[in-house]
Amino acid sequence: MSQQHEPEEPRLPARFLGRTVRRRLLVLITLMLGLTLLLTGVLTFAVQYATVSERVDRDLEQEIGELTLLAQSGPARDGPPYDNAADLFLDFMNVAVAGEDEAFLGMLEGEQPIYSGGTGRSFNPIDPEIIETVDALDVADGRARTATLRTQGTTLRMIVADVQLPGETRDARFVVLNDFGSQRALVNRQVMTYAGVSLLMLLAGGAAAHLVLGRLLRPLQALREATARIHPEDLSMRVDVNSAENTDVAELAIRFNQMLDRIEDGVRQQRQFLDDAAHELRTPLTILRGNTELLQADDPEDVATTRVLLLDELDRMQRLVDDLLILARAQRPDFIRRSPTELAELAVECMDRMTNLGERQWRLTADAEGEVLVDRQRLIQALLQLAANAVKFSEPGSKVELATALVPQDDPRVLDAIAAGAAEAPEYITLSITDQGRGIPESQLERVFDRFGRGENSVNTEGSGLGLAIVKAIVEAHGGAVIVKSTEGIGSRFTLWLPTDPPEEPPHSDVA
Known part of the structure; x- marks a missing residue:
């Protein structure tokens, strides 16, 4: 005996396993955030390094400029310049205030170097390596030259000026030293601090993105689960969507x-x-x-x-x-084919055909005029079906009326039409058939449009029971609704409500 097996859920290829949208987005967001922080840090600290270098060179040149002004003003500050380099260096070191990372060094041929500087400096200005570097540096007469020296565990930026004084025959050089390494170390510490804070921000941002993406992509997860559970025999599965979400x-x-x-x-x-x-x-x-x-x-x-x-x-x-x-065709998008139609001509054409349906007092009240976009043939089919029903359920010689009208949106009756399923529009066309027939019991009004639905007073009447269902399908395909009002023993009125500005996608008929 053969055994029936339930269809297995299709499996995804192995290369797709684990590659969720949430994971990919999380990686992408984290990479973008990390790249942004990296670029921000690189640009920021590149500017800071450049700024430190420019500031140090500017300070060095400023000190040499002040030395030059002092040399020109002379020891008495009366104009005659210095003629002794040692006196110039000492006077300058007495009046000039070196920065915390600066030091002044005066070197005079045949004498010991003299120096002064900030109390917080981390280097010795008269270190032999510094003296040798200054001596070896090629500086033009009366000019100054900058240089960089790695010594004593730091990097020094120096400017060496060749001092030329009237009457001074000895070689004299004045040096301003700046601890460039300690200032760069300060920036380096800021870089490390920024890196640590950026790492924390990256982790926090990744965690926040993980939570937010989980919330945003929750419908996608539900969608995936729903598609896996849908079966041809059961299409009732739906995805729960939070009405507050707008994504x-x-x-x-x-x-x-x-x-x-x-x-x-x-x-x-x-x-x-x-x-x-x-x-x-x-x-x-x-x-x-x-x-x-x-x-x-x-x-x-x-x-x-x-x-x-x-x-x-x-x-x-x-x-x-x-x-x-x-x-069956009413569910297809091409069930109706709209074309410009003159309402008055449509009403007259319908009345000409209705008079052949039976001996009745046919009346036409055509108040609606103008051109509208409707399916002329389908509307005639619907009105003739209603007229045929009116003839079927009324006595010869009784009155049957076809009426047309244009109803504005603010008319109170529009609310009933919208409640019945008509699309909202600034104006509506109404086409109604009124008879003086048997009428429909109130308890049967809700099912007259059902397929094969018949009222209790029409069980012996010939017909398939599909006529009113077809009428409803035609009207709903136009984005409208059909409303029936009836009193048993007096007559019925069927009114078609059609929006003059039809929706792009009319609602499908539901005539079950």
Whole structure:
């Protein structure tokens, strides 16, 4: 005995496992945040390093400039310049205030170097390596030159000036030293601090992004689960969407639910079509088979009678199939084909055709004029169906009226039309058929538009029971609604409400 197995859930290839949108977005956001912090730090500290270097060179040049001014003013500050370099160096060191990371060094041929500087300096100005570097530096007479020296565990930036004084025959050099390394070390510490803070920000940002992405992509996760659980036999699965969320992902889930609604409705319509066809065709097929089996082929009268009956049943089957096909096509987007239609001409054409349906007092009240976009043939089909029903359920000589009107949006009756399913519009066309027939019991009003729905007072009336369902399908395809008001024993009025500004996607008919 063969065993039936439930269809297995399709498996994704291994290369897709773990590559969730949330994970990819999290990696991308983290990389972008890290890159932003990195670029910000590089640019910021590159500017700071350049600024420190420019400031140090500026301070060095400023000190040499002050030395030059002092040399020109002379020891008495009266104009005659210095003629002794040692006196100039000592006087300058007495009046000039060296920075915390600075030091002054005076070097005079044949004498010991003299120096002074800030109390917080981390280097010795008369270190042999510094003396040798200054001596070896090629400086033009009366000029100054800058140089950088790595010594004593730091980096020194120096400016060496060749001092030329009237009457001074000895070589004299004045040096301003700046601890450039300690200032760069301060910037380096700021870089490390920034790196630590950036790492914490990156971790915090990644954690926040993980939580936010989880919330934003929750509908996507639900969508994935829903698609895995949907089965042709069960299309009721829907994705829960928080109404407060207003994101593209939430919109995708909403659209997915709407798609499932349409698919489920289409499947239901197909099943209903098959059920209706099977149910309604069973009776005429039984009649055909029964009469064929009882036919006496040698009796001409019986053959003729049976032939008429069989042809009548075949005609009824043909009408039934045609009506079912119309309702099946009502779900297609090309069910109606709009074209510019003159309302007054439409009303007159309908009335010309209605008068052939039966002996009634036909009345036309055409108050609506102008051109609108509707499917002329479908509207005529709907109005003729209503007129045929009016003739079917009224007595000869009674009044049947076709009325047309334009109703503005602020008319109180519009609220009833919208509640019945009509799309909102600035103006509506109303097409109504009013008769003086049997009327419809109030308890039956809600089901008169159902397929094969019949009122209790029409069970013996000929017809497929699909006419009003077709009318409703035509009206709803126009984005409108049909409203019926009836009093038993007095008559009925069926009113078609059609928006003059039709929606781009009219709602599908639901005539189950």
